[in-house]
Amino acid sequence: MGLMIPYSAQPIAEKKWSIFRNIEGVTQVMGTVLLWNFAPRKFFSVSGIPLGPGNNEPQKSLIGPGRVSEWLIKGRMPVAGKHEALVERHYGAFYRLKPGKTLEIGGETFTITGVVDIQKGSQIASANFYLDINETRRLVKMESGQVNQLFRRVSDPSKADAAKAAIQNIIPSSSVVSADSFLSLLGTLSRLTGQFQQVTTFVAGLLALLLLVVFLRGAIGERQREAAILRAIGWSRKQVRKQLSAETAL
Numbered sequence: 001m002g003l004m005i006p007y008s009a010q011p012i013a014e015k016k017w018s019i020f021r022n023i024e025g026v027t028q029v030m031g032t033v034l035l036w037n038f039a040p041r042k043f044f045s046v047s048g049i050p051l052g053p054g055n056n057e058p059q060k061s062l063i064g065p066g067r068v069s070e071w072l073i074k075g076r077m078p079v080a081g082k083h084e085a086l087v088e089r090h091y092g093a094f095y096r097l098k099p100g101k102t103l104e105i106g107g108e109t110f111t112i113t114g115v116v117d118i119q120k121g122s123q124i125a126s127a128n129f130y131l132d133i134n135e136t137r138r139l140v141k142m143e144s145g146q147v148n149q150l151f152r153r154v155s156d157p158s159k160a161d162a163a164k165a166a167i168q169n170i171i172p173s174s175s176v177v178s179a180d181s182f183l184s185l186l187g188t189l190s191r192l193t194g195q196f197q198q199v200t201t202f203v204a205g206l207l208a209l210l211l212l213v214v215f216l217r218g219a220i221g222e223r224q225r226e227a228a229i230l231r232a233i234g235w236s237r238k239q240v241r242k243q244l245s246a247e248t249a250l
Contacts, residue, residue: 003037003046003106005140005148012171014145020152023166025159031147032065033136034127037105044091046105047127047149048136051080064151065125068116075099075114078132085110086130089117105129106139125151 005011012031020029033048047065068086069077076099078084085105087097092115097103101112110131118126137146152167154160164176 002039003035003139005142006034006036008175009034009148011142011146011148012150013143014147016171017147017150019170020150020167023152023163025154025156025163026152027155028063028153030063030066030151031133032149032151033133033140033142033147034149035106035136035140044128046085046129046131046136047125048131048133051078051132063153064149065127065130066151067125068130071116071119072114073117075112078113078130080132081134082132083108083110083135084113084131086114086116087112088126088128089115091128103129105131108139 014031017029017031020026030050032050035046035048037044037046049065049068050062072086073089075086078086085103092098092112097112099112099114102109103112104110110129116130133147134144136142137144150167152163154163167176168174
């Protein structure tokens with residue numbers, strides 16, 4: 001399938017999402033472009049981020065994936081307008097991608113310029129690769145100013161729910177999550193995983209018990225046949241018990 005816009009994250013025109021800045025309590029809004037790449041035997045995600053003017057680094061006030069400059073642990077930030085990308089640390093280690101290496105995204109060759117380590121609490125903004133937002137738009141023929149992910153900052157946590165309701169009123173089909181709700185989701189998944197692990201352990205124990213019963217039945221049947229043969233050739237019951245006891249001890 002190649003590079004594509006996720007079905008659940010369709011483009012939003014700048015004229016519409018820029019209105020979010022006027023919502024009470026919202027102090028900052030930043031749009032990014034999330035893409036998925038279904039390559040043969042490999043899937044990866046790409047996040048298009050705004051690169052600041054001049055030094056080509058995200059401004060310090062940016063939020064969400066725009067904060068990758070804070071997560072940079074090796075190399076440098078990409079230059080706006082160039083075929084350059086950052087790679088997430090774990091993904092890069094698995095596929096042996098480091099600064100200077102190249103990879104294909106959307107049929108074009110990009111050079112890895114740096115490695116980022118997504119900090120705890122920022123997983124909602126994570127991706128395997130980070131490019132200049134205009135490069136990601138160009139790769140999927142997205143119009144200028146369009147985004148499919150929005151990150152907003154509120155002045156007071158108590159206003160978060162009201163801001164969420166206002167956003168969903170502007171875009172009814174939108175899905176709005178916060179760091180708390182995201183962590184809550186992870187907690188739910190963790191609990192489900194724990195419950196599933198308990199069920200798996202119980203089933204494994206039950207299967208082990210059944211195998212033990214089958215083994216014992218087979219062993220007892222074999223012992224009975226051996227005892228019958230020994231009795232047939234003239235052994236006494238006492239001699240048979242003594243012989244079987246000695247073999248069991250061994």
